[in-house]
Amino acid sequence: MSNALSIRPHDPSPFPLEELARRFELRSTAAPGAAATGVSLNSRDVREGDLYIGMPGAHRHGAEFAAAAAAAGATAMLTDAAGAELAAAVDLPVLVTDAHPRAIMGEVAAAVYGTEHFPGKLFGITGTNGKTSVVYVLAELMRAAGLVPGLSSTAERRVGDEVVPADLTSPEASELHGLLARMAERDVEAVAIEVSAQAVVRHRLDGVNFDVVAFNNFSQDHLDEFGDLETYFAAKLALFTPEHAKRGVVVVDTAYGKRLAHESKIPVTRLATEFGQSADWHLAVTRQTLDAVSFVLQGPDGAHFRGSVPLFGRFMAENAALALIMLHDAGIPLAQIEAGLTKGRIPVFIPGRLEEMTEPDTEGPRFFVDYGHTPGAFEAMLEALGEVAPGKVIFMFGADGDRDTTKREDMGRIAAAGSDTLIVCDYHPRSEPPEAIRAQLLAGAHSANHATVIEEGDPRKAVRLAISLAGPGDVILYAGPGHEDYQEVAGQKLPYSARDEVRAALREAGLLK
Ligand SMILES: CC(=O)N[C@H]1[C@@H](OP(=O)(O)OP(=O)(O)OC[C@H]2O[C@@H](n3ccc(=O)[nH]c3=O)[C@H](O)[C@@H]2O)O[C@H](CO)[C@@H](O)[C@@H]1O[C@H](C)C(=O)N[C@@H](C)C(=O)N[C@H](CCC(=O)O)C(=O)O
Numbered sequence: 485m486s487n488a489l490s491i492r493p494h495d496p497s498p499f500p501l502e503e504l505a506r507r508f509e510l511r512s513t514a515a516p517g518a519a520a521t522g523v524s525l526n527s528r529d530v531r532e533g534d535l536y537i538g539m540p541g542a543h544r545h546g547a548e549f550a551a552a553a554a555a556a557g558a559t560a561m562l563t564d565a566a567g568a569e570l571a572a573a574v575d576l577p578v579l580v581t582d583a584h585p586r587a588i589m590g591e592v593a594a595a596v597y598g599t600e601h602f603p604g605k606l607f608g609i610t611g612t613n614g615k616t617s618v619v620y621v622l623a624e625l626m627r628a629a630g631l632v633p634g635l636s637s638t639a640e641r642r643v644g645d646e647v648v649p650a651d652l653t654s655p656e657a658s659e660l661h662g663l664l665a666r667m668a669e670r671d672v673e674a675v676a677i678e679v680s681a682q683a684v685v686r687h688r689l690d691g692v693n694f695d696v697v698a699f700n701n702f703s704q705d706h707l708d709e710f711g712d713l714e715t716y717f718a719a720k721l722a723l724f725t726p727e728h729a730k731r732g733v734v735v736v737d738t739a740y741g742k743r744l745a746h747e748s749k750i751p752v753t754r755l756a757t758e759f760g761q762s763a764d765w766h767l768a769v770t771r772q773t774l775d776a777v778s779f780v781l782q783g784p785d786g787a788h789f790r791g792s793v794p795l796f797g798r799f800m801a802e803n804a805a806l807a808l809i810m811l812h813d814a815g816i817p818l819a820q821i822e823a824g825l826t827k828g829r830i831p832v833f834i835p836g837r838l839e840e841m842t843e844p845d846t847e848g849p850r851f852f853v854d855y856g857h858t859p860g861a862f863e864a865m866l867e868a869l870g871e872v873a874p875g876k877v878i879f880m881f882g883a884d885g886d887r888d889t890t891k892r893e894d895m896g897r898i899a900a901a902g903s904d905t906l907i908v909c910d911y912h913p914r915s916e917p918p919e920a921i922r923a924q925l926l927a928g929a930h931s932a933n934h935a936t937v938i939e940e941g942d943p944r945k946a947v948r949l950a951i952s953l954a955g956p957g958d959v960i961l962y963a964g965p966g967h968e969d970y971q972e973v974a975g976q977k978l979p980y981s982a983r984d985e986v987r988a989a990l991r992e993a994g995l996l997k
């Protein structure tokens with residue numbers, strides 16, 4: 485992995501600041517002939533020749549970092565009137581807008597990077613659970629179809645062998661257009677992008693027009709951000725407008741899915757996972773084990789696909805079906821995808837999602853690490869395990885501090901209802917007392933009146949406890965940390981990788997070489 489914060493073009497063309505000022509009605513102090521070769525929103529990510537966007541934030545005004553941006557080589561700062569005043573003493577030309585800098589940043593970044601008309605196909609996926617999973621399946625299917633893929637997910641941004649870890653699920657527009665520009669340089673033909681509701685309402689996608697966007701499911705999350713489900717849903721729905729995308733694909737199994745398909749302002753294709761439901765495509769799961777899920781997908785005009793994903797859960801078949809339809813609707817024939825696969829097997833690996841830490845052929849218990857952190861994800865995973873786990877299900881998780889607190893009791897209840905043994909531990913307590921978070925999870929867990937419930941705050945001890953309780957055929961699922969490599973406690977990011985910890989504990993127990 486690179487240490488850079490973002491992936492950028494290697495050979496950018498300078499974009500004249502005069503042209504930028506004219507197009508976006510900016511008052512400019514830049515010298516005639518001055519130009520920008522990149523755009524950055526964060527002083528720590530500024531590179532030589534960048535236009536730095538000094539934007540007012542929730543905590544600071546970006547213009548406070550103008551001197552740092554100048555020192556890093558910024559050519560000018562785009563800001564608002566307050567920002568220009570804040571940076572008056574700094575030796576950095578300014579371009580001042582009367583709009584909120586965020587509102588024009590996407591178009592500005594697209595102009596500077598030349599990404600207004602991306603040469604490849606662009607795919608966006610939104611929903612509460614499974615966005616990252618769909619992105620990785622999409623990338624795998626693109627590869628199978630013979631296309632050069634690129635991706636942006638919660639875990640990472642990727643262009644060929646260039647990879648940077650992601651900070652946000654959906655990058656700020658400045659980062660996104662830099663990434664797309666590098667993809668264009670490397671002849672990327674199809675891009676899968678994970679779209680958060682926050683990104684839609686915060687203009688992070690401005691200047692991008694997707695060929696196909698998709699919606700998979702909707703359930704409670706992010707209420708700390710959006711206040712209520714209706715506002716959260718409206719943010720997802722807003723992606724389905726001509727300003728963002730040409731067409732959409734929607735899973736219509738639920739009332740929210742049906743509503744989204746109905747209220748979409750762009751044409752949509754509908755997928756149902758039950759025959760008998762009115763939809764354009766239908767998915768049927770034909771076989772499930774802990775190692776794979778097989779499915780048949782049938783669509784209009786005899787279109788069909790028979791395939792499998794090497795992960796457990798009906799929802800993974802649904803993620804794959806959605807990805808297949810997205811590509812089909814963008815004009816990539818299913819036969820072209822099939823030709824690049826062996827017997828329809830989609831060899832997808834999703835970092836930290838249902839990722840197995842044990843060897844699949846082990847005689848002992850199997851251990852999976854996952855990123856699920858919503859009641860909806862818990863329900864889907866535990867329902868799947870109920871169908872495929874040969875022995876007991878041991879589930880361990882903790883909840884985020886300083887984030888949506890209203891989902892905690894539901895998470896505890898669903899976790900206990902779907903498992904045989906539940907271990908409640910800490911995740912990212914942030915500024916909250918960890919024992920208070922655990923108490924809310926435990927209250928939910930006890931209300932289910934089902935699993936044996938154990939409290940062990942220290943995740944390292946909890947991992948070892950889970951292993952000590954498991955025998956052959958049993959499945960341990962550790963939900964929450966997924967691919968992450970830190971634990972956030974009281975304002976500090978402490979090194980913690982669940983994947984490394986689990987592997988170490990399995991070795992100590994003689995269950996892994
Ligand atoms: C609530 C929210 O979206 N906040 C975002 C916002 O932060 P902010 O307004 O607090 O910024 P600030 O700290 O006041 O700083 C103001 C400006 O100064 C700049 N700055 C700041 C410090 C510095 O040293 N140098 C510098 O240039 C910042 O880049 C920013 O432009 O602008 C920052 C810069 O882009 C973002 O990093 C930050 O995302 C924070 C980290 C965040 O947690 N966002 C979450 C809510 C989010 O967007 N999540 C979604 C969904 C995740 C999911 O599905 O689970 C996502 O897409 O990630």
Ligand SMILES: Nc1ncnc2c1ncn2[C@@H]1O[C@H](COP(=O)(O)OP(=O)(O)OP(=O)(O)O)[C@@H](O)[C@H]1O
Nearest residue numbers: 612613614615616617638799837854855856861864
């Ligand atoms: N289609 C689905 N429906 C319900 N749950 C799912 C689905 N796909 C995946 N999950 C569960 O949700 C977890 C998180 O999946 P994934 O990371 O793909 O979601 P996400 O939407 O990207 O989450 P985030 O927005 O937090 O990054 C998975 O590991 C799995 O447990």
